[in-house]
Amino acid sequence: MTVKKVMIFSIVGFLVTAIVFGGVFYFAVYKAPEKTVKEVKTFSFPIGELYSNVKDSRKILKTNIVIEMIDEKIQEKLEPNKSKITNNIMEVLRSKDESSLAGEKGQQALRTEVLEAIKQVVDSDKITNVYFVEFIVQ
Template identity: 25%
Template sequence: MAEDQSEDILEEKQGSETKKLLLIIIIISVVFLSIMGAGFYILWNRVSPPDPQIAQEESKIKEVEKAKSEIRPIYSLDTFIVNLADRGATRYLRVTMDLELSSDETKAEIENRLPQIRDTILTIVPAKSSKEITTIEGKKALRDEIMDKLNSFLKDGSVTNIYFTEFVIQ
Protein backbone atom coordinates (compact mmCIF):
# COMPACT_ATOMS: atom_id res chain seq x y z
CA MET A 1 0.00 0.00 0.00
CA ALA A 2 2.78 2.33 0.79
CA GLU A 3 4.14 1.63 -2.65
CA ASP A 4 0.80 2.48 -4.25
CA GLN A 5 0.66 5.81 -2.43
CA SER A 6 4.21 6.69 -3.39
CA GLU A 7 3.47 5.83 -7.01
CA ASP A 8 0.33 8.00 -6.90
CA ILE A 9 2.31 10.89 -5.43
CA LEU A 10 5.02 10.40 -8.06
CA GLU A 11 2.44 10.36 -10.85
CA GLU A 12 0.77 13.51 -9.46
CA LYS A 13 4.12 15.31 -9.34
CA GLN A 14 4.93 14.26 -12.88
CA GLY A 15 1.40 15.23 -14.01
CA SER A 16 1.62 18.65 -12.38
CA GLU A 17 5.10 19.22 -13.85
CA THR A 18 3.78 18.24 -17.28
CA LYS A 19 0.85 20.60 -16.88
CA LYS A 20 3.16 23.43 -15.82
CA LEU A 21 5.45 22.77 -18.77
CA LEU A 22 2.48 22.69 -21.15
CA LEU A 23 1.13 25.95 -19.68
CA ILE A 24 4.53 27.65 -20.08
CA ILE A 25 4.76 26.50 -23.70
CA ILE A 26 1.26 27.84 -24.44
CA ILE A 27 2.02 31.22 -22.82
CA ILE A 28 5.31 31.54 -24.72
CA SER A 29 3.53 30.63 -27.98
CA VAL A 30 0.79 33.24 -27.43
CA VAL A 31 3.34 35.96 -26.61
CA PHE A 32 5.47 34.99 -29.62
CA LEU A 33 2.48 35.04 -31.99
CA SER A 34 1.33 38.41 -30.59
CA ILE A 35 4.77 39.92 -31.17
CA MET A 36 4.88 38.47 -34.68
CA GLY A 37 1.42 39.85 -35.45
CA ALA A 38 2.30 43.32 -34.19
CA GLY A 39 5.56 43.29 -36.15
CA PHE A 40 3.78 42.22 -39.31
CA TYR A 41 1.15 44.95 -38.85
CA ILE A 42 3.80 47.66 -38.39
CA LEU A 43 5.85 46.39 -41.31
CA TRP A 44 2.81 46.15 -43.58
CA ASN A 45 1.74 49.74 -42.85
CA ARG A 46 5.22 51.11 -43.45
CA VAL A 47 5.90 49.18 -46.63
CA SER A 48 2.50 49.53 -48.29
CA PRO A 49 2.18 52.73 -50.33
CA PRO A 50 -0.22 55.35 -48.97
CA ASP A 51 -3.59 55.70 -50.63
CA PRO A 52 -3.15 58.28 -53.44
CA GLN A 53 -6.49 59.91 -52.70
CA ILE A 54 -5.59 60.44 -49.04
CA ALA A 55 -2.17 61.81 -49.99
CA GLN A 56 -3.79 64.21 -52.47
CA GLU A 57 -6.31 65.43 -49.88
CA GLU A 58 -3.53 65.97 -47.35
CA SER A 59 -1.53 68.03 -49.85
CA LYS A 60 -4.59 70.16 -50.63
CA ILE A 61 -5.15 70.78 -46.93
CA LYS A 62 -1.51 71.83 -46.53
CA GLU A 63 -1.79 74.19 -49.51
CA VAL A 64 -4.94 75.80 -48.10
CA GLU A 65 -3.33 76.22 -44.68
CA LYS A 66 -0.24 77.72 -46.29
CA ALA A 67 -2.35 80.08 -48.38
CA LYS A 68 -4.30 81.17 -45.30
CA SER A 69 -1.13 81.90 -43.36
CA GLU A 70 0.48 83.97 -46.12
CA ILE A 71 -0.31 87.63 -46.56
CA ARG A 72 -0.56 88.24 -50.27
CA PRO A 73 -0.66 91.48 -52.23
CA ILE A 74 -4.08 92.96 -52.99
CA TYR A 75 -4.96 95.04 -56.04
CA SER A 76 -8.12 97.16 -55.77
CA LEU A 77 -10.11 97.69 -58.94
CA ASP A 78 -12.35 100.68 -59.59
CA THR A 79 -16.09 100.27 -59.15
CA PHE A 80 -18.02 98.64 -61.99
CA ILE A 81 -21.62 99.62 -62.77
CA VAL A 82 -23.18 97.25 -65.31
CA ASN A 83 -26.64 96.34 -66.57
CA LEU A 84 -27.70 92.80 -65.78
CA ALA A 85 -29.33 90.33 -68.16
CA ASP A 86 -32.78 90.46 -66.54
CA ARG A 87 -35.80 90.30 -68.85
CA GLY A 88 -38.66 92.68 -68.33
CA ALA A 89 -36.88 94.88 -65.79
CA THR A 90 -33.80 97.01 -66.01
CA ARG A 91 -31.46 96.10 -63.20
CA TYR A 92 -27.88 97.03 -62.69
CA LEU A 93 -25.06 95.89 -60.48
CA ARG A 94 -22.62 98.13 -58.70
CA VAL A 95 -19.63 96.04 -57.70
CA THR A 96 -16.16 96.80 -56.37
CA MET A 97 -13.56 94.04 -56.33
CA ASP A 98 -10.17 93.49 -54.79
CA LEU A 99 -7.88 90.93 -56.41
CA GLU A 100 -5.61 88.86 -54.18
CA LEU A 101 -2.43 88.12 -56.13
CA SER A 102 0.12 85.34 -55.89
CA SER A 103 3.10 87.72 -55.86
CA ASP A 104 4.20 91.33 -56.16
CA GLU A 105 5.30 90.68 -59.76
CA THR A 106 1.69 89.92 -60.60
CA LYS A 107 0.72 93.41 -59.43
CA ALA A 108 2.84 94.99 -62.17
CA GLU A 109 1.29 92.70 -64.77
CA ILE A 110 -2.22 93.57 -63.51
CA GLU A 111 -1.46 97.27 -63.95
CA ASN A 112 -0.17 96.65 -67.49
CA ARG A 113 -3.19 94.53 -68.41
CA LEU A 114 -5.81 96.67 -66.68
CA PRO A 115 -7.82 97.38 -69.87
CA GLN A 116 -7.92 93.66 -70.66
CA ILE A 117 -8.96 92.86 -67.07
CA ARG A 118 -11.73 95.46 -67.04
CA ASP A 119 -12.96 94.25 -70.44
CA THR A 120 -13.04 90.65 -69.21
CA ILE A 121 -15.07 91.60 -66.15
CA LEU A 122 -17.38 93.83 -68.23
CA THR A 123 -17.98 90.88 -70.56
CA ILE A 124 -18.72 88.32 -67.85
CA VAL A 125 -20.88 90.28 -65.39
CA PRO A 126 -23.55 91.71 -67.77
CA ALA A 127 -24.29 88.18 -69.01
CA LYS A 128 -25.62 87.29 -65.54
CA SER A 129 -29.14 87.88 -64.26
CA SER A 130 -29.84 89.26 -60.81
CA LYS A 131 -31.40 85.92 -59.88
CA GLU A 132 -28.11 84.12 -60.68
CA ILE A 133 -25.88 86.33 -58.56
CA THR A 134 -28.01 87.16 -55.51
CA THR A 135 -27.31 83.84 -53.82
CA ILE A 136 -24.05 82.96 -52.09
CA GLU A 137 -23.48 80.14 -54.58
CA GLY A 138 -24.08 82.57 -57.45
CA LYS A 139 -21.52 85.01 -56.09
CA LYS A 140 -19.00 82.20 -55.64
CA ALA A 141 -19.64 81.02 -59.21
CA LEU A 142 -19.19 84.57 -60.52
CA ARG A 143 -15.98 84.96 -58.51
CA ASP A 144 -14.62 81.65 -59.82
CA GLU A 145 -15.53 82.46 -63.43
CA ILE A 146 -13.81 85.85 -63.30
CA MET A 147 -10.76 84.37 -61.56
CA ASP A 148 -10.43 81.55 -64.13
CA LYS A 149 -10.71 83.98 -67.04
CA LEU A 150 -8.15 86.40 -65.57
CA ASN A 151 -5.69 83.60 -64.77
CA SER A 152 -5.97 82.32 -68.35
CA PHE A 153 -4.01 85.31 -69.68
CA LEU A 154 -1.77 86.25 -66.73
CA LYS A 155 1.84 85.12 -67.22
CA ASP A 156 3.80 86.29 -64.14
CA GLY A 157 1.50 84.90 -61.49
CA SER A 158 -2.15 84.44 -60.76
CA VAL A 159 -5.19 85.81 -59.00
CA THR A 160 -5.63 83.61 -55.94
CA ASN A 161 -8.90 85.13 -54.74
CA ILE A 162 -11.40 87.87 -55.50
CA TYR A 163 -13.08 89.85 -52.75
CA PHE A 164 -16.30 91.75 -53.42
CA THR A 165 -16.04 94.87 -51.27
CA GLU A 166 -19.26 96.32 -52.69
CA PHE A 167 -22.08 94.34 -54.29
CA VAL A 168 -25.36 96.21 -54.83
CA ILE A 169 -28.14 95.19 -57.23
CA GLN A 170 -30.81 97.77 -58.10
Protein backbone atom coordinates in the same frame (compact mmCIF):
# COMPACT_ATOMS: atom_id res chain seq x y z
CA MET B 1 1.18 18.87 -22.82
CA THR B 2 2.72 19.53 -19.53
CA VAL B 3 2.11 22.44 -17.28
CA LYS B 4 5.65 23.63 -17.95
CA LYS B 5 5.04 23.87 -21.72
CA VAL B 6 1.72 25.66 -21.23
CA MET B 7 3.42 28.20 -18.96
CA ILE B 8 6.24 28.79 -21.49
CA PHE B 9 3.77 29.26 -24.41
CA SER B 10 1.65 31.58 -22.28
CA ILE B 11 4.63 33.70 -21.29
CA VAL B 12 5.96 33.83 -24.88
CA GLY B 13 2.48 34.75 -26.18
CA PHE B 14 2.10 37.43 -23.55
CA LEU B 15 5.54 38.90 -24.38
CA VAL B 16 4.86 38.92 -28.14
CA THR B 17 1.48 40.57 -27.59
CA ALA B 18 3.01 43.14 -25.23
CA ILE B 19 5.78 43.97 -27.72
CA VAL B 20 3.31 44.35 -30.62
CA PHE B 21 0.92 46.56 -28.66
CA GLY B 22 3.81 48.51 -27.16
CA GLY B 23 5.27 49.18 -30.62
CA VAL B 24 1.92 50.26 -32.02
CA PHE B 25 1.32 52.54 -29.04
CA TYR B 26 4.81 54.05 -29.32
CA PHE B 27 4.47 54.83 -33.04
CA ALA B 28 0.93 56.09 -32.65
CA VAL B 29 1.66 58.48 -29.79
CA TYR B 30 5.28 59.51 -30.02
CA LYS B 31 6.07 59.22 -33.72
CA ALA B 32 2.97 60.89 -35.10
CA PRO B 33 3.92 63.28 -37.90
CA GLU B 34 3.81 66.89 -36.87
CA LYS B 35 0.90 68.66 -38.41
CA THR B 36 2.24 72.06 -39.30
CA VAL B 37 0.17 74.37 -41.39
CA LYS B 38 2.34 76.53 -43.55
CA GLU B 39 0.81 79.96 -43.78
CA VAL B 40 0.79 81.25 -47.33
CA LYS B 41 1.31 84.96 -47.69
CA THR B 42 -1.19 86.50 -50.06
CA PHE B 43 -1.26 89.84 -51.81
CA SER B 44 -4.20 91.80 -53.15
CA PHE B 45 -4.74 93.99 -56.18
CA PRO B 46 -7.85 96.18 -56.14
CA ILE B 47 -9.77 96.56 -59.38
CA GLY B 48 -12.06 99.11 -57.80
CA GLU B 49 -15.74 99.90 -58.11
CA LEU B 50 -17.50 98.76 -61.24
CA TYR B 51 -21.05 99.55 -62.32
CA SER B 52 -22.95 97.49 -64.83
CA ASN B 53 -26.47 97.15 -66.18
CA VAL B 54 -28.16 93.87 -65.33
CA LYS B 55 -29.20 92.04 -68.49
CA ASP B 56 -32.91 92.24 -69.32
CA SER B 57 -33.58 94.42 -66.30
CA ARG B 58 -33.68 98.04 -65.23
CA LYS B 59 -31.40 97.27 -62.30
CA ILE B 60 -27.75 98.14 -61.88
CA LEU B 61 -25.00 96.02 -60.36
CA LYS B 62 -22.36 97.74 -58.27
CA THR B 63 -19.28 95.73 -57.37
CA ASN B 64 -15.94 96.40 -55.79
CA ILE B 65 -13.49 93.68 -56.80
CA VAL B 66 -10.15 92.66 -55.31
CA ILE B 67 -7.82 90.07 -56.85
CA GLU B 68 -5.87 87.78 -54.52
CA MET B 69 -2.49 86.32 -55.53
CA ILE B 70 0.34 84.42 -53.89
CA ASP B 71 3.15 86.15 -55.79
CA GLU B 72 3.65 89.88 -55.42
CA LYS B 73 5.35 90.08 -58.82
CA ILE B 74 2.04 89.32 -60.54
CA GLN B 75 0.95 92.86 -59.63
CA GLU B 76 3.55 94.09 -62.12
CA LYS B 77 1.64 92.21 -64.83
CA LEU B 78 -1.78 93.27 -63.59
CA GLU B 79 -1.17 97.02 -63.39
CA PRO B 80 -0.41 97.68 -67.10
CA ASN B 81 -3.29 95.38 -68.11
CA LYS B 82 -5.85 96.84 -65.70
CA SER B 83 -7.98 98.33 -68.48
CA LYS B 84 -8.11 94.98 -70.35
CA ILE B 85 -8.96 93.17 -67.13
CA THR B 86 -11.69 95.69 -66.32
CA ASN B 87 -13.11 95.32 -69.83
CA ASN B 88 -13.22 91.52 -69.56
CA ILE B 89 -14.88 91.74 -66.14
CA MET B 90 -17.45 94.23 -67.44
CA GLU B 91 -18.31 91.88 -70.34
CA VAL B 92 -18.94 89.10 -67.83
CA LEU B 93 -21.02 91.35 -65.58
CA ARG B 94 -23.14 92.71 -68.45
CA SER B 95 -23.98 89.16 -69.57
CA LYS B 96 -25.68 88.30 -66.26
CA ASP B 97 -29.37 88.55 -65.54
CA GLU B 98 -30.99 88.90 -62.12
CA SER B 99 -31.49 85.19 -61.55
CA SER B 100 -27.85 84.34 -62.28
CA LEU B 101 -26.69 86.99 -59.78
CA ALA B 102 -29.03 85.88 -57.01
CA GLY B 103 -27.92 83.88 -54.02
CA GLU B 104 -24.64 82.43 -52.92
CA LYS B 105 -24.39 80.00 -55.85
CA GLY B 106 -24.85 82.83 -58.31
CA GLN B 107 -22.09 84.88 -56.72
CA GLN B 108 -19.75 81.88 -56.54
CA ALA B 109 -20.32 81.16 -60.22
CA LEU B 110 -19.71 84.83 -61.03
CA ARG B 111 -16.46 84.78 -59.03
CA THR B 112 -15.28 81.82 -61.08
CA GLU B 113 -16.16 83.54 -64.35
CA VAL B 114 -14.45 86.77 -63.28
CA LEU B 115 -11.34 84.83 -62.30
CA GLU B 116 -11.28 83.17 -65.74
CA ALA B 117 -11.74 86.58 -67.40
CA ILE B 118 -8.69 87.88 -65.50
CA LYS B 119 -6.64 84.82 -66.42
CA GLN B 120 -7.42 85.45 -70.11
CA VAL B 121 -5.39 88.64 -69.83
CA VAL B 122 -2.73 87.53 -67.32
CA ASP B 123 -2.32 83.77 -67.53
CA SER B 124 -0.95 82.76 -64.15
CA ASP B 125 -1.70 80.08 -61.61
CA LYS B 126 -0.46 82.50 -58.92
CA ILE B 127 -3.80 84.34 -59.09
CA THR B 128 -5.81 82.41 -56.56
CA ASN B 129 -9.10 84.16 -55.92
CA VAL B 130 -11.42 87.06 -56.61
CA TYR B 131 -13.34 88.80 -53.85
CA PHE B 132 -16.40 90.98 -54.09
CA VAL B 133 -15.79 93.57 -51.40
CA GLU B 134 -19.09 95.13 -52.40
CA PHE B 135 -21.91 93.50 -54.34
CA ILE B 136 -25.17 95.40 -54.73
CA VAL B 137 -27.96 94.84 -57.24
CA GLN B 138 -30.36 97.77 -57.12
